[in-house]
Amino acid sequence: MNKKQRMFLRMVLASLLRRRSRMIVALLAIVVGATILSGLGLIYYDVPRQMSAQFRSYGANVILTPSDDSYMNSISIKNAVSVFPSDKLEGYTPYRYENSKLNNLPVTLAGTDFSSVLKTSPYWHISGDLPDGNGKTLVGKKLAEKFGLTVGDGFSMLNSFQITDNTDTSALPDYEIYTDPKTGEKFCDHTLDLKVSGILETGGSEEDYIYVTLDDLSDLMLSERGCDIVEVSVAAREDELKSYLDEINKRSDTLSAKPVKRVTASESTVLSKLESLVLIVTAVVLALTMICVATTMMAVIAERRREIGLRKALGALDSSIVIEFLSEGLVLGAAGGIIGSVLGYLFADAVSMNVFSSSITFRPLLIPVAIIASVTVTGLACLIPIRSAVDVDPALVLKGE
Amino acid sequence: MFFRMITGAFRRQWKKMLMIALTVALGASIATAMLNVMLDVGDKINEELKAYGSNITVVPNSQAVMSDLYAVEETETKDEFLKEETLGEFLTIFWANNITDFAPVLDTSVNVNGNDIQLIGTWFDHHFEFKKKGTVYQRDTGIINLRSWWDITDGKWMDEAKLSGDQYAMTGRKTADMLGVSAGDRITVKSSKGTEELEIVGIFESGDDEEDCIFTTLSVAQRLSGAEGKYKKAEVSAITSPDDELAVKAAKNPDLLSGDEYDLWYCTAYVSSICFQIQEAIPEASARAVRQIADSEGKILEKTELLMALITLMSLIGATLGISNLVTSSVMERSAELALMKAVGAKNGQITFLVLTEIVLTSILGAAAGYFMGYAFAQVIGQSVFSSAIEMSGMAAFLVMVLIIAVTLVGSIPAVRMILRLRPSEVLHGGH
Known part of the structure; x- marks a missing residue:
């Protein structure tokens, strides 16, 4: 028994080693098939994640607003945002809006955090620089045209307080209080000097605002209050996002989280198309490649009809011939599967680096899948020609008919 | 005589020729489907991106x-x-x-x-x-x-x-x-x-x-x-x-x-x-x-097109390797026949020309069949994903033809040369 097994092993190995050129042809075919299988498989599994990150260029897909007439403070914002997993959270930007005056004309001032603003609004076109600290400002293009402001210009914003009997004047000791001659109302003026560090172009309503830091805005308004709105950008699909938002709304009673429907709904429309595109392309290419592998294997085996006939003439059993050929095929299939999954991973990673500039997530499961698939295809492809060769009378095969 | 040999080869070896044609057809259909989808995917995704509004x-x-x-x-x-x-x-x-x-x-x-x-x-x-x-x-x-x-x-x-x-x-x-x-x-x-x-x-x-x-x-x-x-x-x-x-x-x-x-x-x-x-x-x-929409559209399009181009490249490499592999092996298989021709006095150039004509003719037939299969696959992809037809480009058809003929030649010429370099007696004796 032992001897028989050794002989079997030797026959399989010798056949693989001696008939090198044929075996290389067969192995190459399997490797190509397995490479395409594991490469496209990896890409298919990773595309939704990678593409979802690309869709963040549309900016914020969640907004937080106060649930009542109050404002959101930084603690409740941090609490809410902590619901999102940190690897999915692209960034969040608070906004506080106030009315103020420039050259005696009313303008809207927006206080924000410039360090995160490009994460939630990556589409902002800024000529000049993003402000890097207090005293610097980003001016919307329309306003800049209206007031003739360019990068580097200085201007000052004016905030006129109306002072009523309830106003706590101790908070503004240094300001001169004056009375409007027409109405008799009392006012005091507070100004803030700003330097234009950039002009903002978006094609949207942002161009009508002047953006300053939250500190500067508190300084001008002489009051620190929370934010009106927080924009959040999260790399998550519509349904996943919904579960996070439900969690936030359950946890917090001071603020409510809402999806930006325009972004989330459209994203899932487009992304699902993209996914099914990659899926069906993968399926078509895989099916064709596997048939291609099978035909090559069949050609390689069919070539050995003469050998099969000779063995049969020497008295080999049909079953032993089938088993031997099949084992050869399986060894080739397994080897091709392993090499193919490594090459496929390398290829998928190269694609991912080129397209998305991030490496692909390795999925160990694809290795056994690639091996099993190549072994199955090779096995099936071997079986058909061997069976037909085995069924034929050895004399005919040897004669070459 | 040449014509008779060619038609004779097709008649007698139709099974082997069919195998080559089938493999070529499969490769050509992958290439056709992928190239056409790739060339059209930009327009299709662009239409989908209209969901984001103006x-x-x-x-x-x-x-x-x-x-x-x-x-x-x-x-x-x-x-x-x-x-x-x-x-x-x-x-x-x-x-x-x-x-x-x-x-x-x-x-x-x-x-x-x-x-x-x-x-x-x-x-x-x-x-x-x-x-x-x-x-x-x-x-x-x-x-x-x-x-x-x-x-x-x-x-x-x-x-x-x-x-x-x-x-x-x-x-x-x-x-x-x-x-x-x-x-x-x-x-x-x-x-x-x-x-x-x-x-x-x-x-x-x-x-x-x-x-x-x-x-x-x-x-x-x-x-x-x-x-x-x-x-x-x-x-x-x-x-x-x-x-x-x-x-x-x-x-x-x-x-x-x-x-x-x-x-x-x-x-x-x-x-x-x-x-x-x-x-x-x-x-x-x-x-x-509107920068939010216009810029993002550009980015998504660029990424999708690049992704599809690379997947296409991968499929093309796979298809061409598969074809050249099979062509090489089918030529190698005929070493005895080629050696016999040489032994009875055929010149290297004549043998090479004969073999190449056979294989290239087979490939062209296969590629033509593959083009129509690929057309069908492209339409299946277009209809099932975008519910609209994929526009077939003439460039893709031309590219597939050139690619298939080139791959067939590249796959067969080295094999033919290798066989002809050997001495006929050795090949016929079965020593290699």
Whole structure:
């Protein structure tokens, strides 16, 4: 028994080693098939994640607003945002809006955090620089045209307080209080000097605002209050996002989280198309490649009809011939599967680096899948020609008919 | 004699030839399907991205606003309008066919049962006709395609053609709740210029500020704001090419481009060139790219195209390796036959020519069959993913043919040469 097994092993190995050129042809075919299988498989599994990150260029897909007439403070914002997993959270930007005056004309001032603003609004076109600290400002293009402001210009914003009997004047000791001659109302003026560090172009309503830091805005308004709105950008699909938002709304009673429907709904429309595109392309290419592998294997085996006939003439059993050929095929299939999954991973990673500039997530499961698939295809492809060769009378095969 | 040998080979070895043809056909069908899908995917995804709404807004020229501002200082900014006739100009520009949808917008504030509400007049699903210089331009357009994310929770989308008159409205969920109305109800809308009775056709959820508004037909809004024949802003959705260096350069100042660059820029569907053409057609308007939509579109398109190109490349490499592999092995298999030919006195050149003719003929037949299979696969992909046909490009067909013939030659020539280098006696003896 032992001897028989050794002989079997030797026959399989010798056949693989001696008939090198044929075996290389067969192995190459399997490797190509397995490479395409594991490469496209990896890409298919990773595309939704990678593409979802690309869709963040549309900016914020969640907004937080106060649930009542109050404002959101930084603690409740941090609490809410902590619901999102940190690897999915692209960034969040608070906004506080106030009315103020420039050259005696009313303008809207927006206080924000410039360090995160490009994460939630990556589409902002800024000529000049993003402000890097207090005293610097980003001016919307329309306003800049209206007031003739360019990068580097200085201007000052004016905030006129109306002072009523309830106003706590101790908070503004240094300001001169004056009375409007027409109405008799009392006012005091507070100004803030700003330097234009950039002009903002978006094609949207942002161009009508002047953006300053939250500190500067508190300084001008002489009051620190929370934010009106927080924009959040999260790399998550519509349904996943919904579960996070439900969690936030359950946890917090001071603020409510809402999806930006325009972004989330459209994203899932487009992304699902993209996914099914990659899926069906993968399926078509895989099916064709596997048939291609099978035909090559069949050609390689069919070539050995003469050998099969000779063995049969020497008295080999049909079953032993089938088993031997099949084992050869399986060894080739397994080897091709392993090499193919490594090459496929390398290829998928190269694609991912080129397209998305991030490496692909390795999925160990694809290795056994690639091996099993190549072994199955090779096995099936071997079986058909061997069976037909085995069924034929050895004399005919040897004669070459 | 040559012809007889070739036909003889096909007749006698048809099984082997069929195997080669089949493999070539499979490879060619992968190449055909992938190349065509790749070349068309940009347009298809671009159409899908229209779900995000308009990527261009057209507003009255800011110069006009400025002069107005300084003339009437300290008062409220006076509203600026564009004339309704100018809407037709969108259909006359060079890239008019790339403009998929557009809608005018006229907003005014109104009062309903004591609540101040923003009222927006626009086109919903509007049949628009425009005559200019004897040509009639037609388009069905409106915000139905520019607000793909609206959920109609009650009633339905307004269908302007089916309704008689214009006194209809759609309201946001929030407004409907505030007013306590549902689809089919009537509301009385008052403004300083008049009063209108509107029937609510549908109620929508949009997840943004528009839920606080009432949407109605343009003509109602014009009467309520006293701006007959005018609109404030137009939303335009156009299929554009992603910005590249030329587009960035042009966006700064088109006058700085050289003549050739200018022509190339003008005749490419960049968002900046479409904006420029709209401004040319309507001098009193200023067309602006909505950066959020236009920039992201470019990015997504670029990524998708690159991804598809690389997947195509991978499939092409796979297909060509598969074909050349099989061709090589089938030539090697015939070593005895080739050696015999050489032994009876055939010249190397003659044998090579004979073998190549056989194989290339087989490949061409296979490739032709593969092209039609690939066409079918491409259409399956197009229909199942985008519900529209994939446009077959002549370039792809040519490329596949050239590729297949090249691969067949590359796969067979080295094998033939290798066999011919050996001495016939060795090959015939079976020693190698």
